[in-house]
Each structure stands twice: as structure tokens, then as C-alpha cells.
Amino acid sequence: MRVLVACEYSGTVREAFRQRGHYAISCDLLPADDGSGNHKQCDARELLHLPWDLLIAHPPCTRLCNSGVRWLAERDLWADMREGAELFNAFLNAPIPRIAVENPVMHRYAREVVGRGPDFTVQPWQFGHGEVKRTCFWTKGLPPLQPTDIVEGRTPRVHHASPGKDRWKERSKTMQGIADAMADQWGAK
Numbered sequence: 001m002r003v004l005v006a007c008e009y010s011g012t013v014r015e016a017f018r019q020r021g022h023y024a025i026s027c028d029l030l031p032a033d034d035g036s037g038n039h040k041q042c043d044a045r046e047l048l049h050l051p052w053d054l055l056i057a058h059p060p061c062t063r064l065c066n067s068g069v070r071w072l073a074e075r076d077l078w079a080d081m082r083e084g085a086e087l088f089n090a091f092l093n094a095p096i097p098r099i100a101v102e103n104p105v106m107h108r109y110a111r112e113v114v115g116r117g118p119d120f121t122v123q124p125w126q127f128g129h130g131e132v133k134r135t136c137f138w139t140k141g142l143p144p145l146q147p148t149d150i151v152e153g154r155t156p157r158v159h160h161a162s163p164g165k166d167r168w169k170e171r172s173k174t175m176q177g178i179a180d181a182m183a184d185q186w187g188a189k
Helices: 012-018 070-074 078-092 108-114 167-172 176-186
Strands: 002-006 023-028 039-041 054-057 098-103 120-122 135-140
Touching (some): 002 012, 012 023, 012 176, 054 078, 054 176, 070 078, 078 098, 078 108, 098 176
Parallel strands (some): 002 023, 054 098
Antiparallel strands (some): 098 135, 120 135
């Protein structure tokens, strides 16, 4: 399969697909953390017209997620929210047969612009990580991910991470068990 992983700087999802024999590239405005040559540093929308079999997108959630809704009115971030929702919709409505767009739980204003809620949600503890971090997926042409390794120790470590300059990077990185499930379950289609 030809797989585009949009808005991914870590390479976690890209490499899960590559390890299973797929042609996969990641794309982000940031350089790849792993230094891979299988990464394009550009606006991912520039690549949506190419012949992909699968798109997995992780658009920025800062203005779309429930945790940041309080700042919309207080800091007048409505235009930023609409811009974020438009990027989200560009991925969700791309001319690609199979699509998964990942984000945390959205607030109602973003859901109104996106036009619908998620198709399914997962938790890291369903995929081998003793962690709580609800992740939502909006999909086209893909089944819901099925749990692969339900574990104990369900703590919100990512949510309780100490403030710091790289906290956002740690919070946005896809956990390996979920990336592997995507590659195993969606790469077999």
C-alpha cells in the first residue's frame, strides 16, 4: 500500500507501516525526529492529490480539543479554531479511498464545523500501554481498530506531564501499540 501519514514528525506510524512492507511517508511542517528520508517537510495538503491508498492524519488539536475550549472566547481564538477545523476537514474529505483522522475529544464548536463526531475511540491501555488518553478517529473506508493487548495500570501520565518546552510533543506522539494496530489491521486491507 501507499500510505501518507500527515502531521507526524515522530515517524512512529510511518515506520510501523514500513516495517510491514508498505511504502509509507510522513509529512509535517517540522523535520522528522528520527532523521528519516521517508519524511517530507511541508504542508501535507500539498500531497493529498497523489495516488495514496491510505491517509492517516494527526492534525493539530490545540484549538479543536475539549481541553482548550475555555480559551476560545477568552483569547478570541475563533479564527484559529475555524482554521484548524478546515485543515481537519481537508484530510477527512481528501480524494483517498481509506482515511483515518485522529484527534482528542473535540469541543462542540469544532464538531459543528467538522460536521460530525468520531467513528470510534480507543485508549492506550487497549494496546499494551498502561495509560489513559482517549483518542478519537474519524474514518472513511476503514473499520474501527480492535484492541490487541488490554493491560492494567491505567494512569493519565500523558495528561499529568510536567510543563515544559517539549510537553506538547510527548502529548501528541502516537503510542507504539496503537501505531502497530493501525499497520496490522489497516495495512492488511
